[in-house]
Amino acid sequence: MSGHAVLRGEGLTIRFGGLVAMDDVDFVLEAGEILGVIGPNGAGKSTLFNLITGLYRPSAGKVFLNDRPLNGLPAHRIVQMGVSRTFQSSRLFADLSVLDNVIIGMHSRTHSGVFDALLRPSKARGELQQAAAKAGDLLRSVSASLYDQRERAASELAQADRRRLEIARALAAEPKVLLLDEPSSGMDDRDTDALIADIRGITARRPELSIMIIEHDMRLVAELPHRVMVIEYGRKIAEGSFQDIRNMPRVQEAYLGRKAAAHA
Ligand SMILES: Nc1ncnc2c1ncn2[C@@H]1O[C@H](COP(=O)(O)OP(=O)(O)OP(=O)(O)O)[C@@H](O)[C@H]1O
Ligand SMILES: [Mg+2]
Structure with a gap:
């Protein structure tokens, strides 16, 4: 400290x-x-x-x-x-994958992406791949088991993994x-x-x-x-x-x- x-x-x-x-x-x-x-x-x-x-x-x-x-x-x-946070009750996007939940956490900081995706799809695709790689690294650094489940829907995770994912998503905003x-x-x-x-x-x-x-x-x-x-x-x-x-x-x-x- x-x-x-x-x-x-x-x-x-x-x-x-x-x-x-x-x-x-x-x-x-x-x-x-x-x-x-x-x-x-x-x-x-x-x-x-x-x-x-x-x-x-x-x-x-x-x-x-x-x-x-x-x-x-x-x-x-x-x-x-x-300043990032988790909530007492889950605020994950239940139907989205573990990886996508983390990517959304990254975008809560940058706010980029949405307009690019509409106007410049090829640039957006490249950025999305980068984001996915970064989100994967982050997941791995928080929990190997979460990384192994990165393609699963958040709703399919065990309770403890959902809590971990919320922490990973909060960390994604750096x-x-x-x-x-x-x-x-x-x-x-x-x-x-x-x-x-x-x-x-x-x-x-x-x-x-x-x-x-x-x-x-x-x-x-x-x-x-x-x-x-x-x-x-x-x-x-x-x-x-x-x-x-x-x-x-x-x-x-x-x-x-x-x-x-x-x-x-
Ligand atoms: N938006 C709100 N409108 C009215 N009252 C509220 C609101 N938010 C919190 N309170 C009240 O403020 C008090 C503190 O609530 P808070 O949720 O901060 O408690 P807590 O310490 O987090 O409790 P717990 O350990 O149960 O989560 C409670 O009496 C709650 O009902
Ligand atoms: Mg409380």
């Missing part, structure tokens, strides 16, 4: 009617850092990603990417500037910052271990890539993030290494409260 803040949030606040879903949250993500985001269901974790990526407009507060404000920019512009929203959800322990290894591989090949990862699986949270921030009712209630935060009474209360609610 370089100690340089790639992504920064200041006083982020959003209200939905009477609900304050995010309440004056500050955060910093350093270059090369993996920052975990945890908290009970409905705490505001996905809302934070929606605020960063321009899907939601904050009621107050700002987000900066390398000191450039992102506020007010449309979501596709924020992708082009270097982000500086990657936001992962519960990548291990729906995975068993073995798949989660494989996911941890995949993410390690991704960061090893891209030391400058910074990642924010929302997770409920504490094994993953214990292993991957350099730092963890804890959100409850839209507020940041703790931040530090996993070892630091895990024993904080405030954090345990938030989770015990959640368990009690789940058992009610």
Whole structure:
């Protein structure tokens, strides 16, 4: 890590009617850092990603990417500037192949291709071949098994592979910052271990890539993030290494409260 803040949030606040879903949250993500985001269901974790990526407009507060404000920019512009994400629920193109899903991810950055394809088909064909080769390389670098399944429709993939594909598609936009929203959800322990290894591989090949990862699986949270921030009712209630935060009474209360609610 370089100690340089790639992504920064200041006083982020959003209200939905009477609900304050995010309440004056500050955060910093350093270059090369993996920052975990945890908290009970409905705490505001996905809302934070929606605020960063321009899907939601904050009621107050700002987000900066390398000191450039992102506020007010449309979501596709924020992708082009270097912030990619996955969603909690799958947003893959189910009928398209694995490879095509990655190619679409590449185009979400460049936006080229569509007009070329119409006006200059031969040039477009060459570009498409290049794109396919690049997408294949990317797939292989994320997961060999995904690469082997590159011609299959996304809908035919096992759940864990679908999650991997979403990560590969987000990486196709060549982000500086990657936001992962519960990548291990729906995975068993073995798949989660494989996911941890995949993410390690991704960061090893891209030391400058910074990642924010929302997770409920504490094994993953214990292993991957350099730092963890804890959100409850839209507020940041703790931040530090996993070892630091895990024993904080405030954090345990938030989770015990959640368990009690789940058992009610
Ligand atoms: N577009 C919206 N309109 C109204 N309320 C919203 C909207 N988006 C989020 N909320 C509310 O904001 C709160 C935080 O939701 P959010 O999805 O960010 O929680 P979360 O921490 O990601 O939870 P989970 O762990 O279940 O995914 C919830 O009460 C949710 O109902
Ligand atoms: Mg969520």
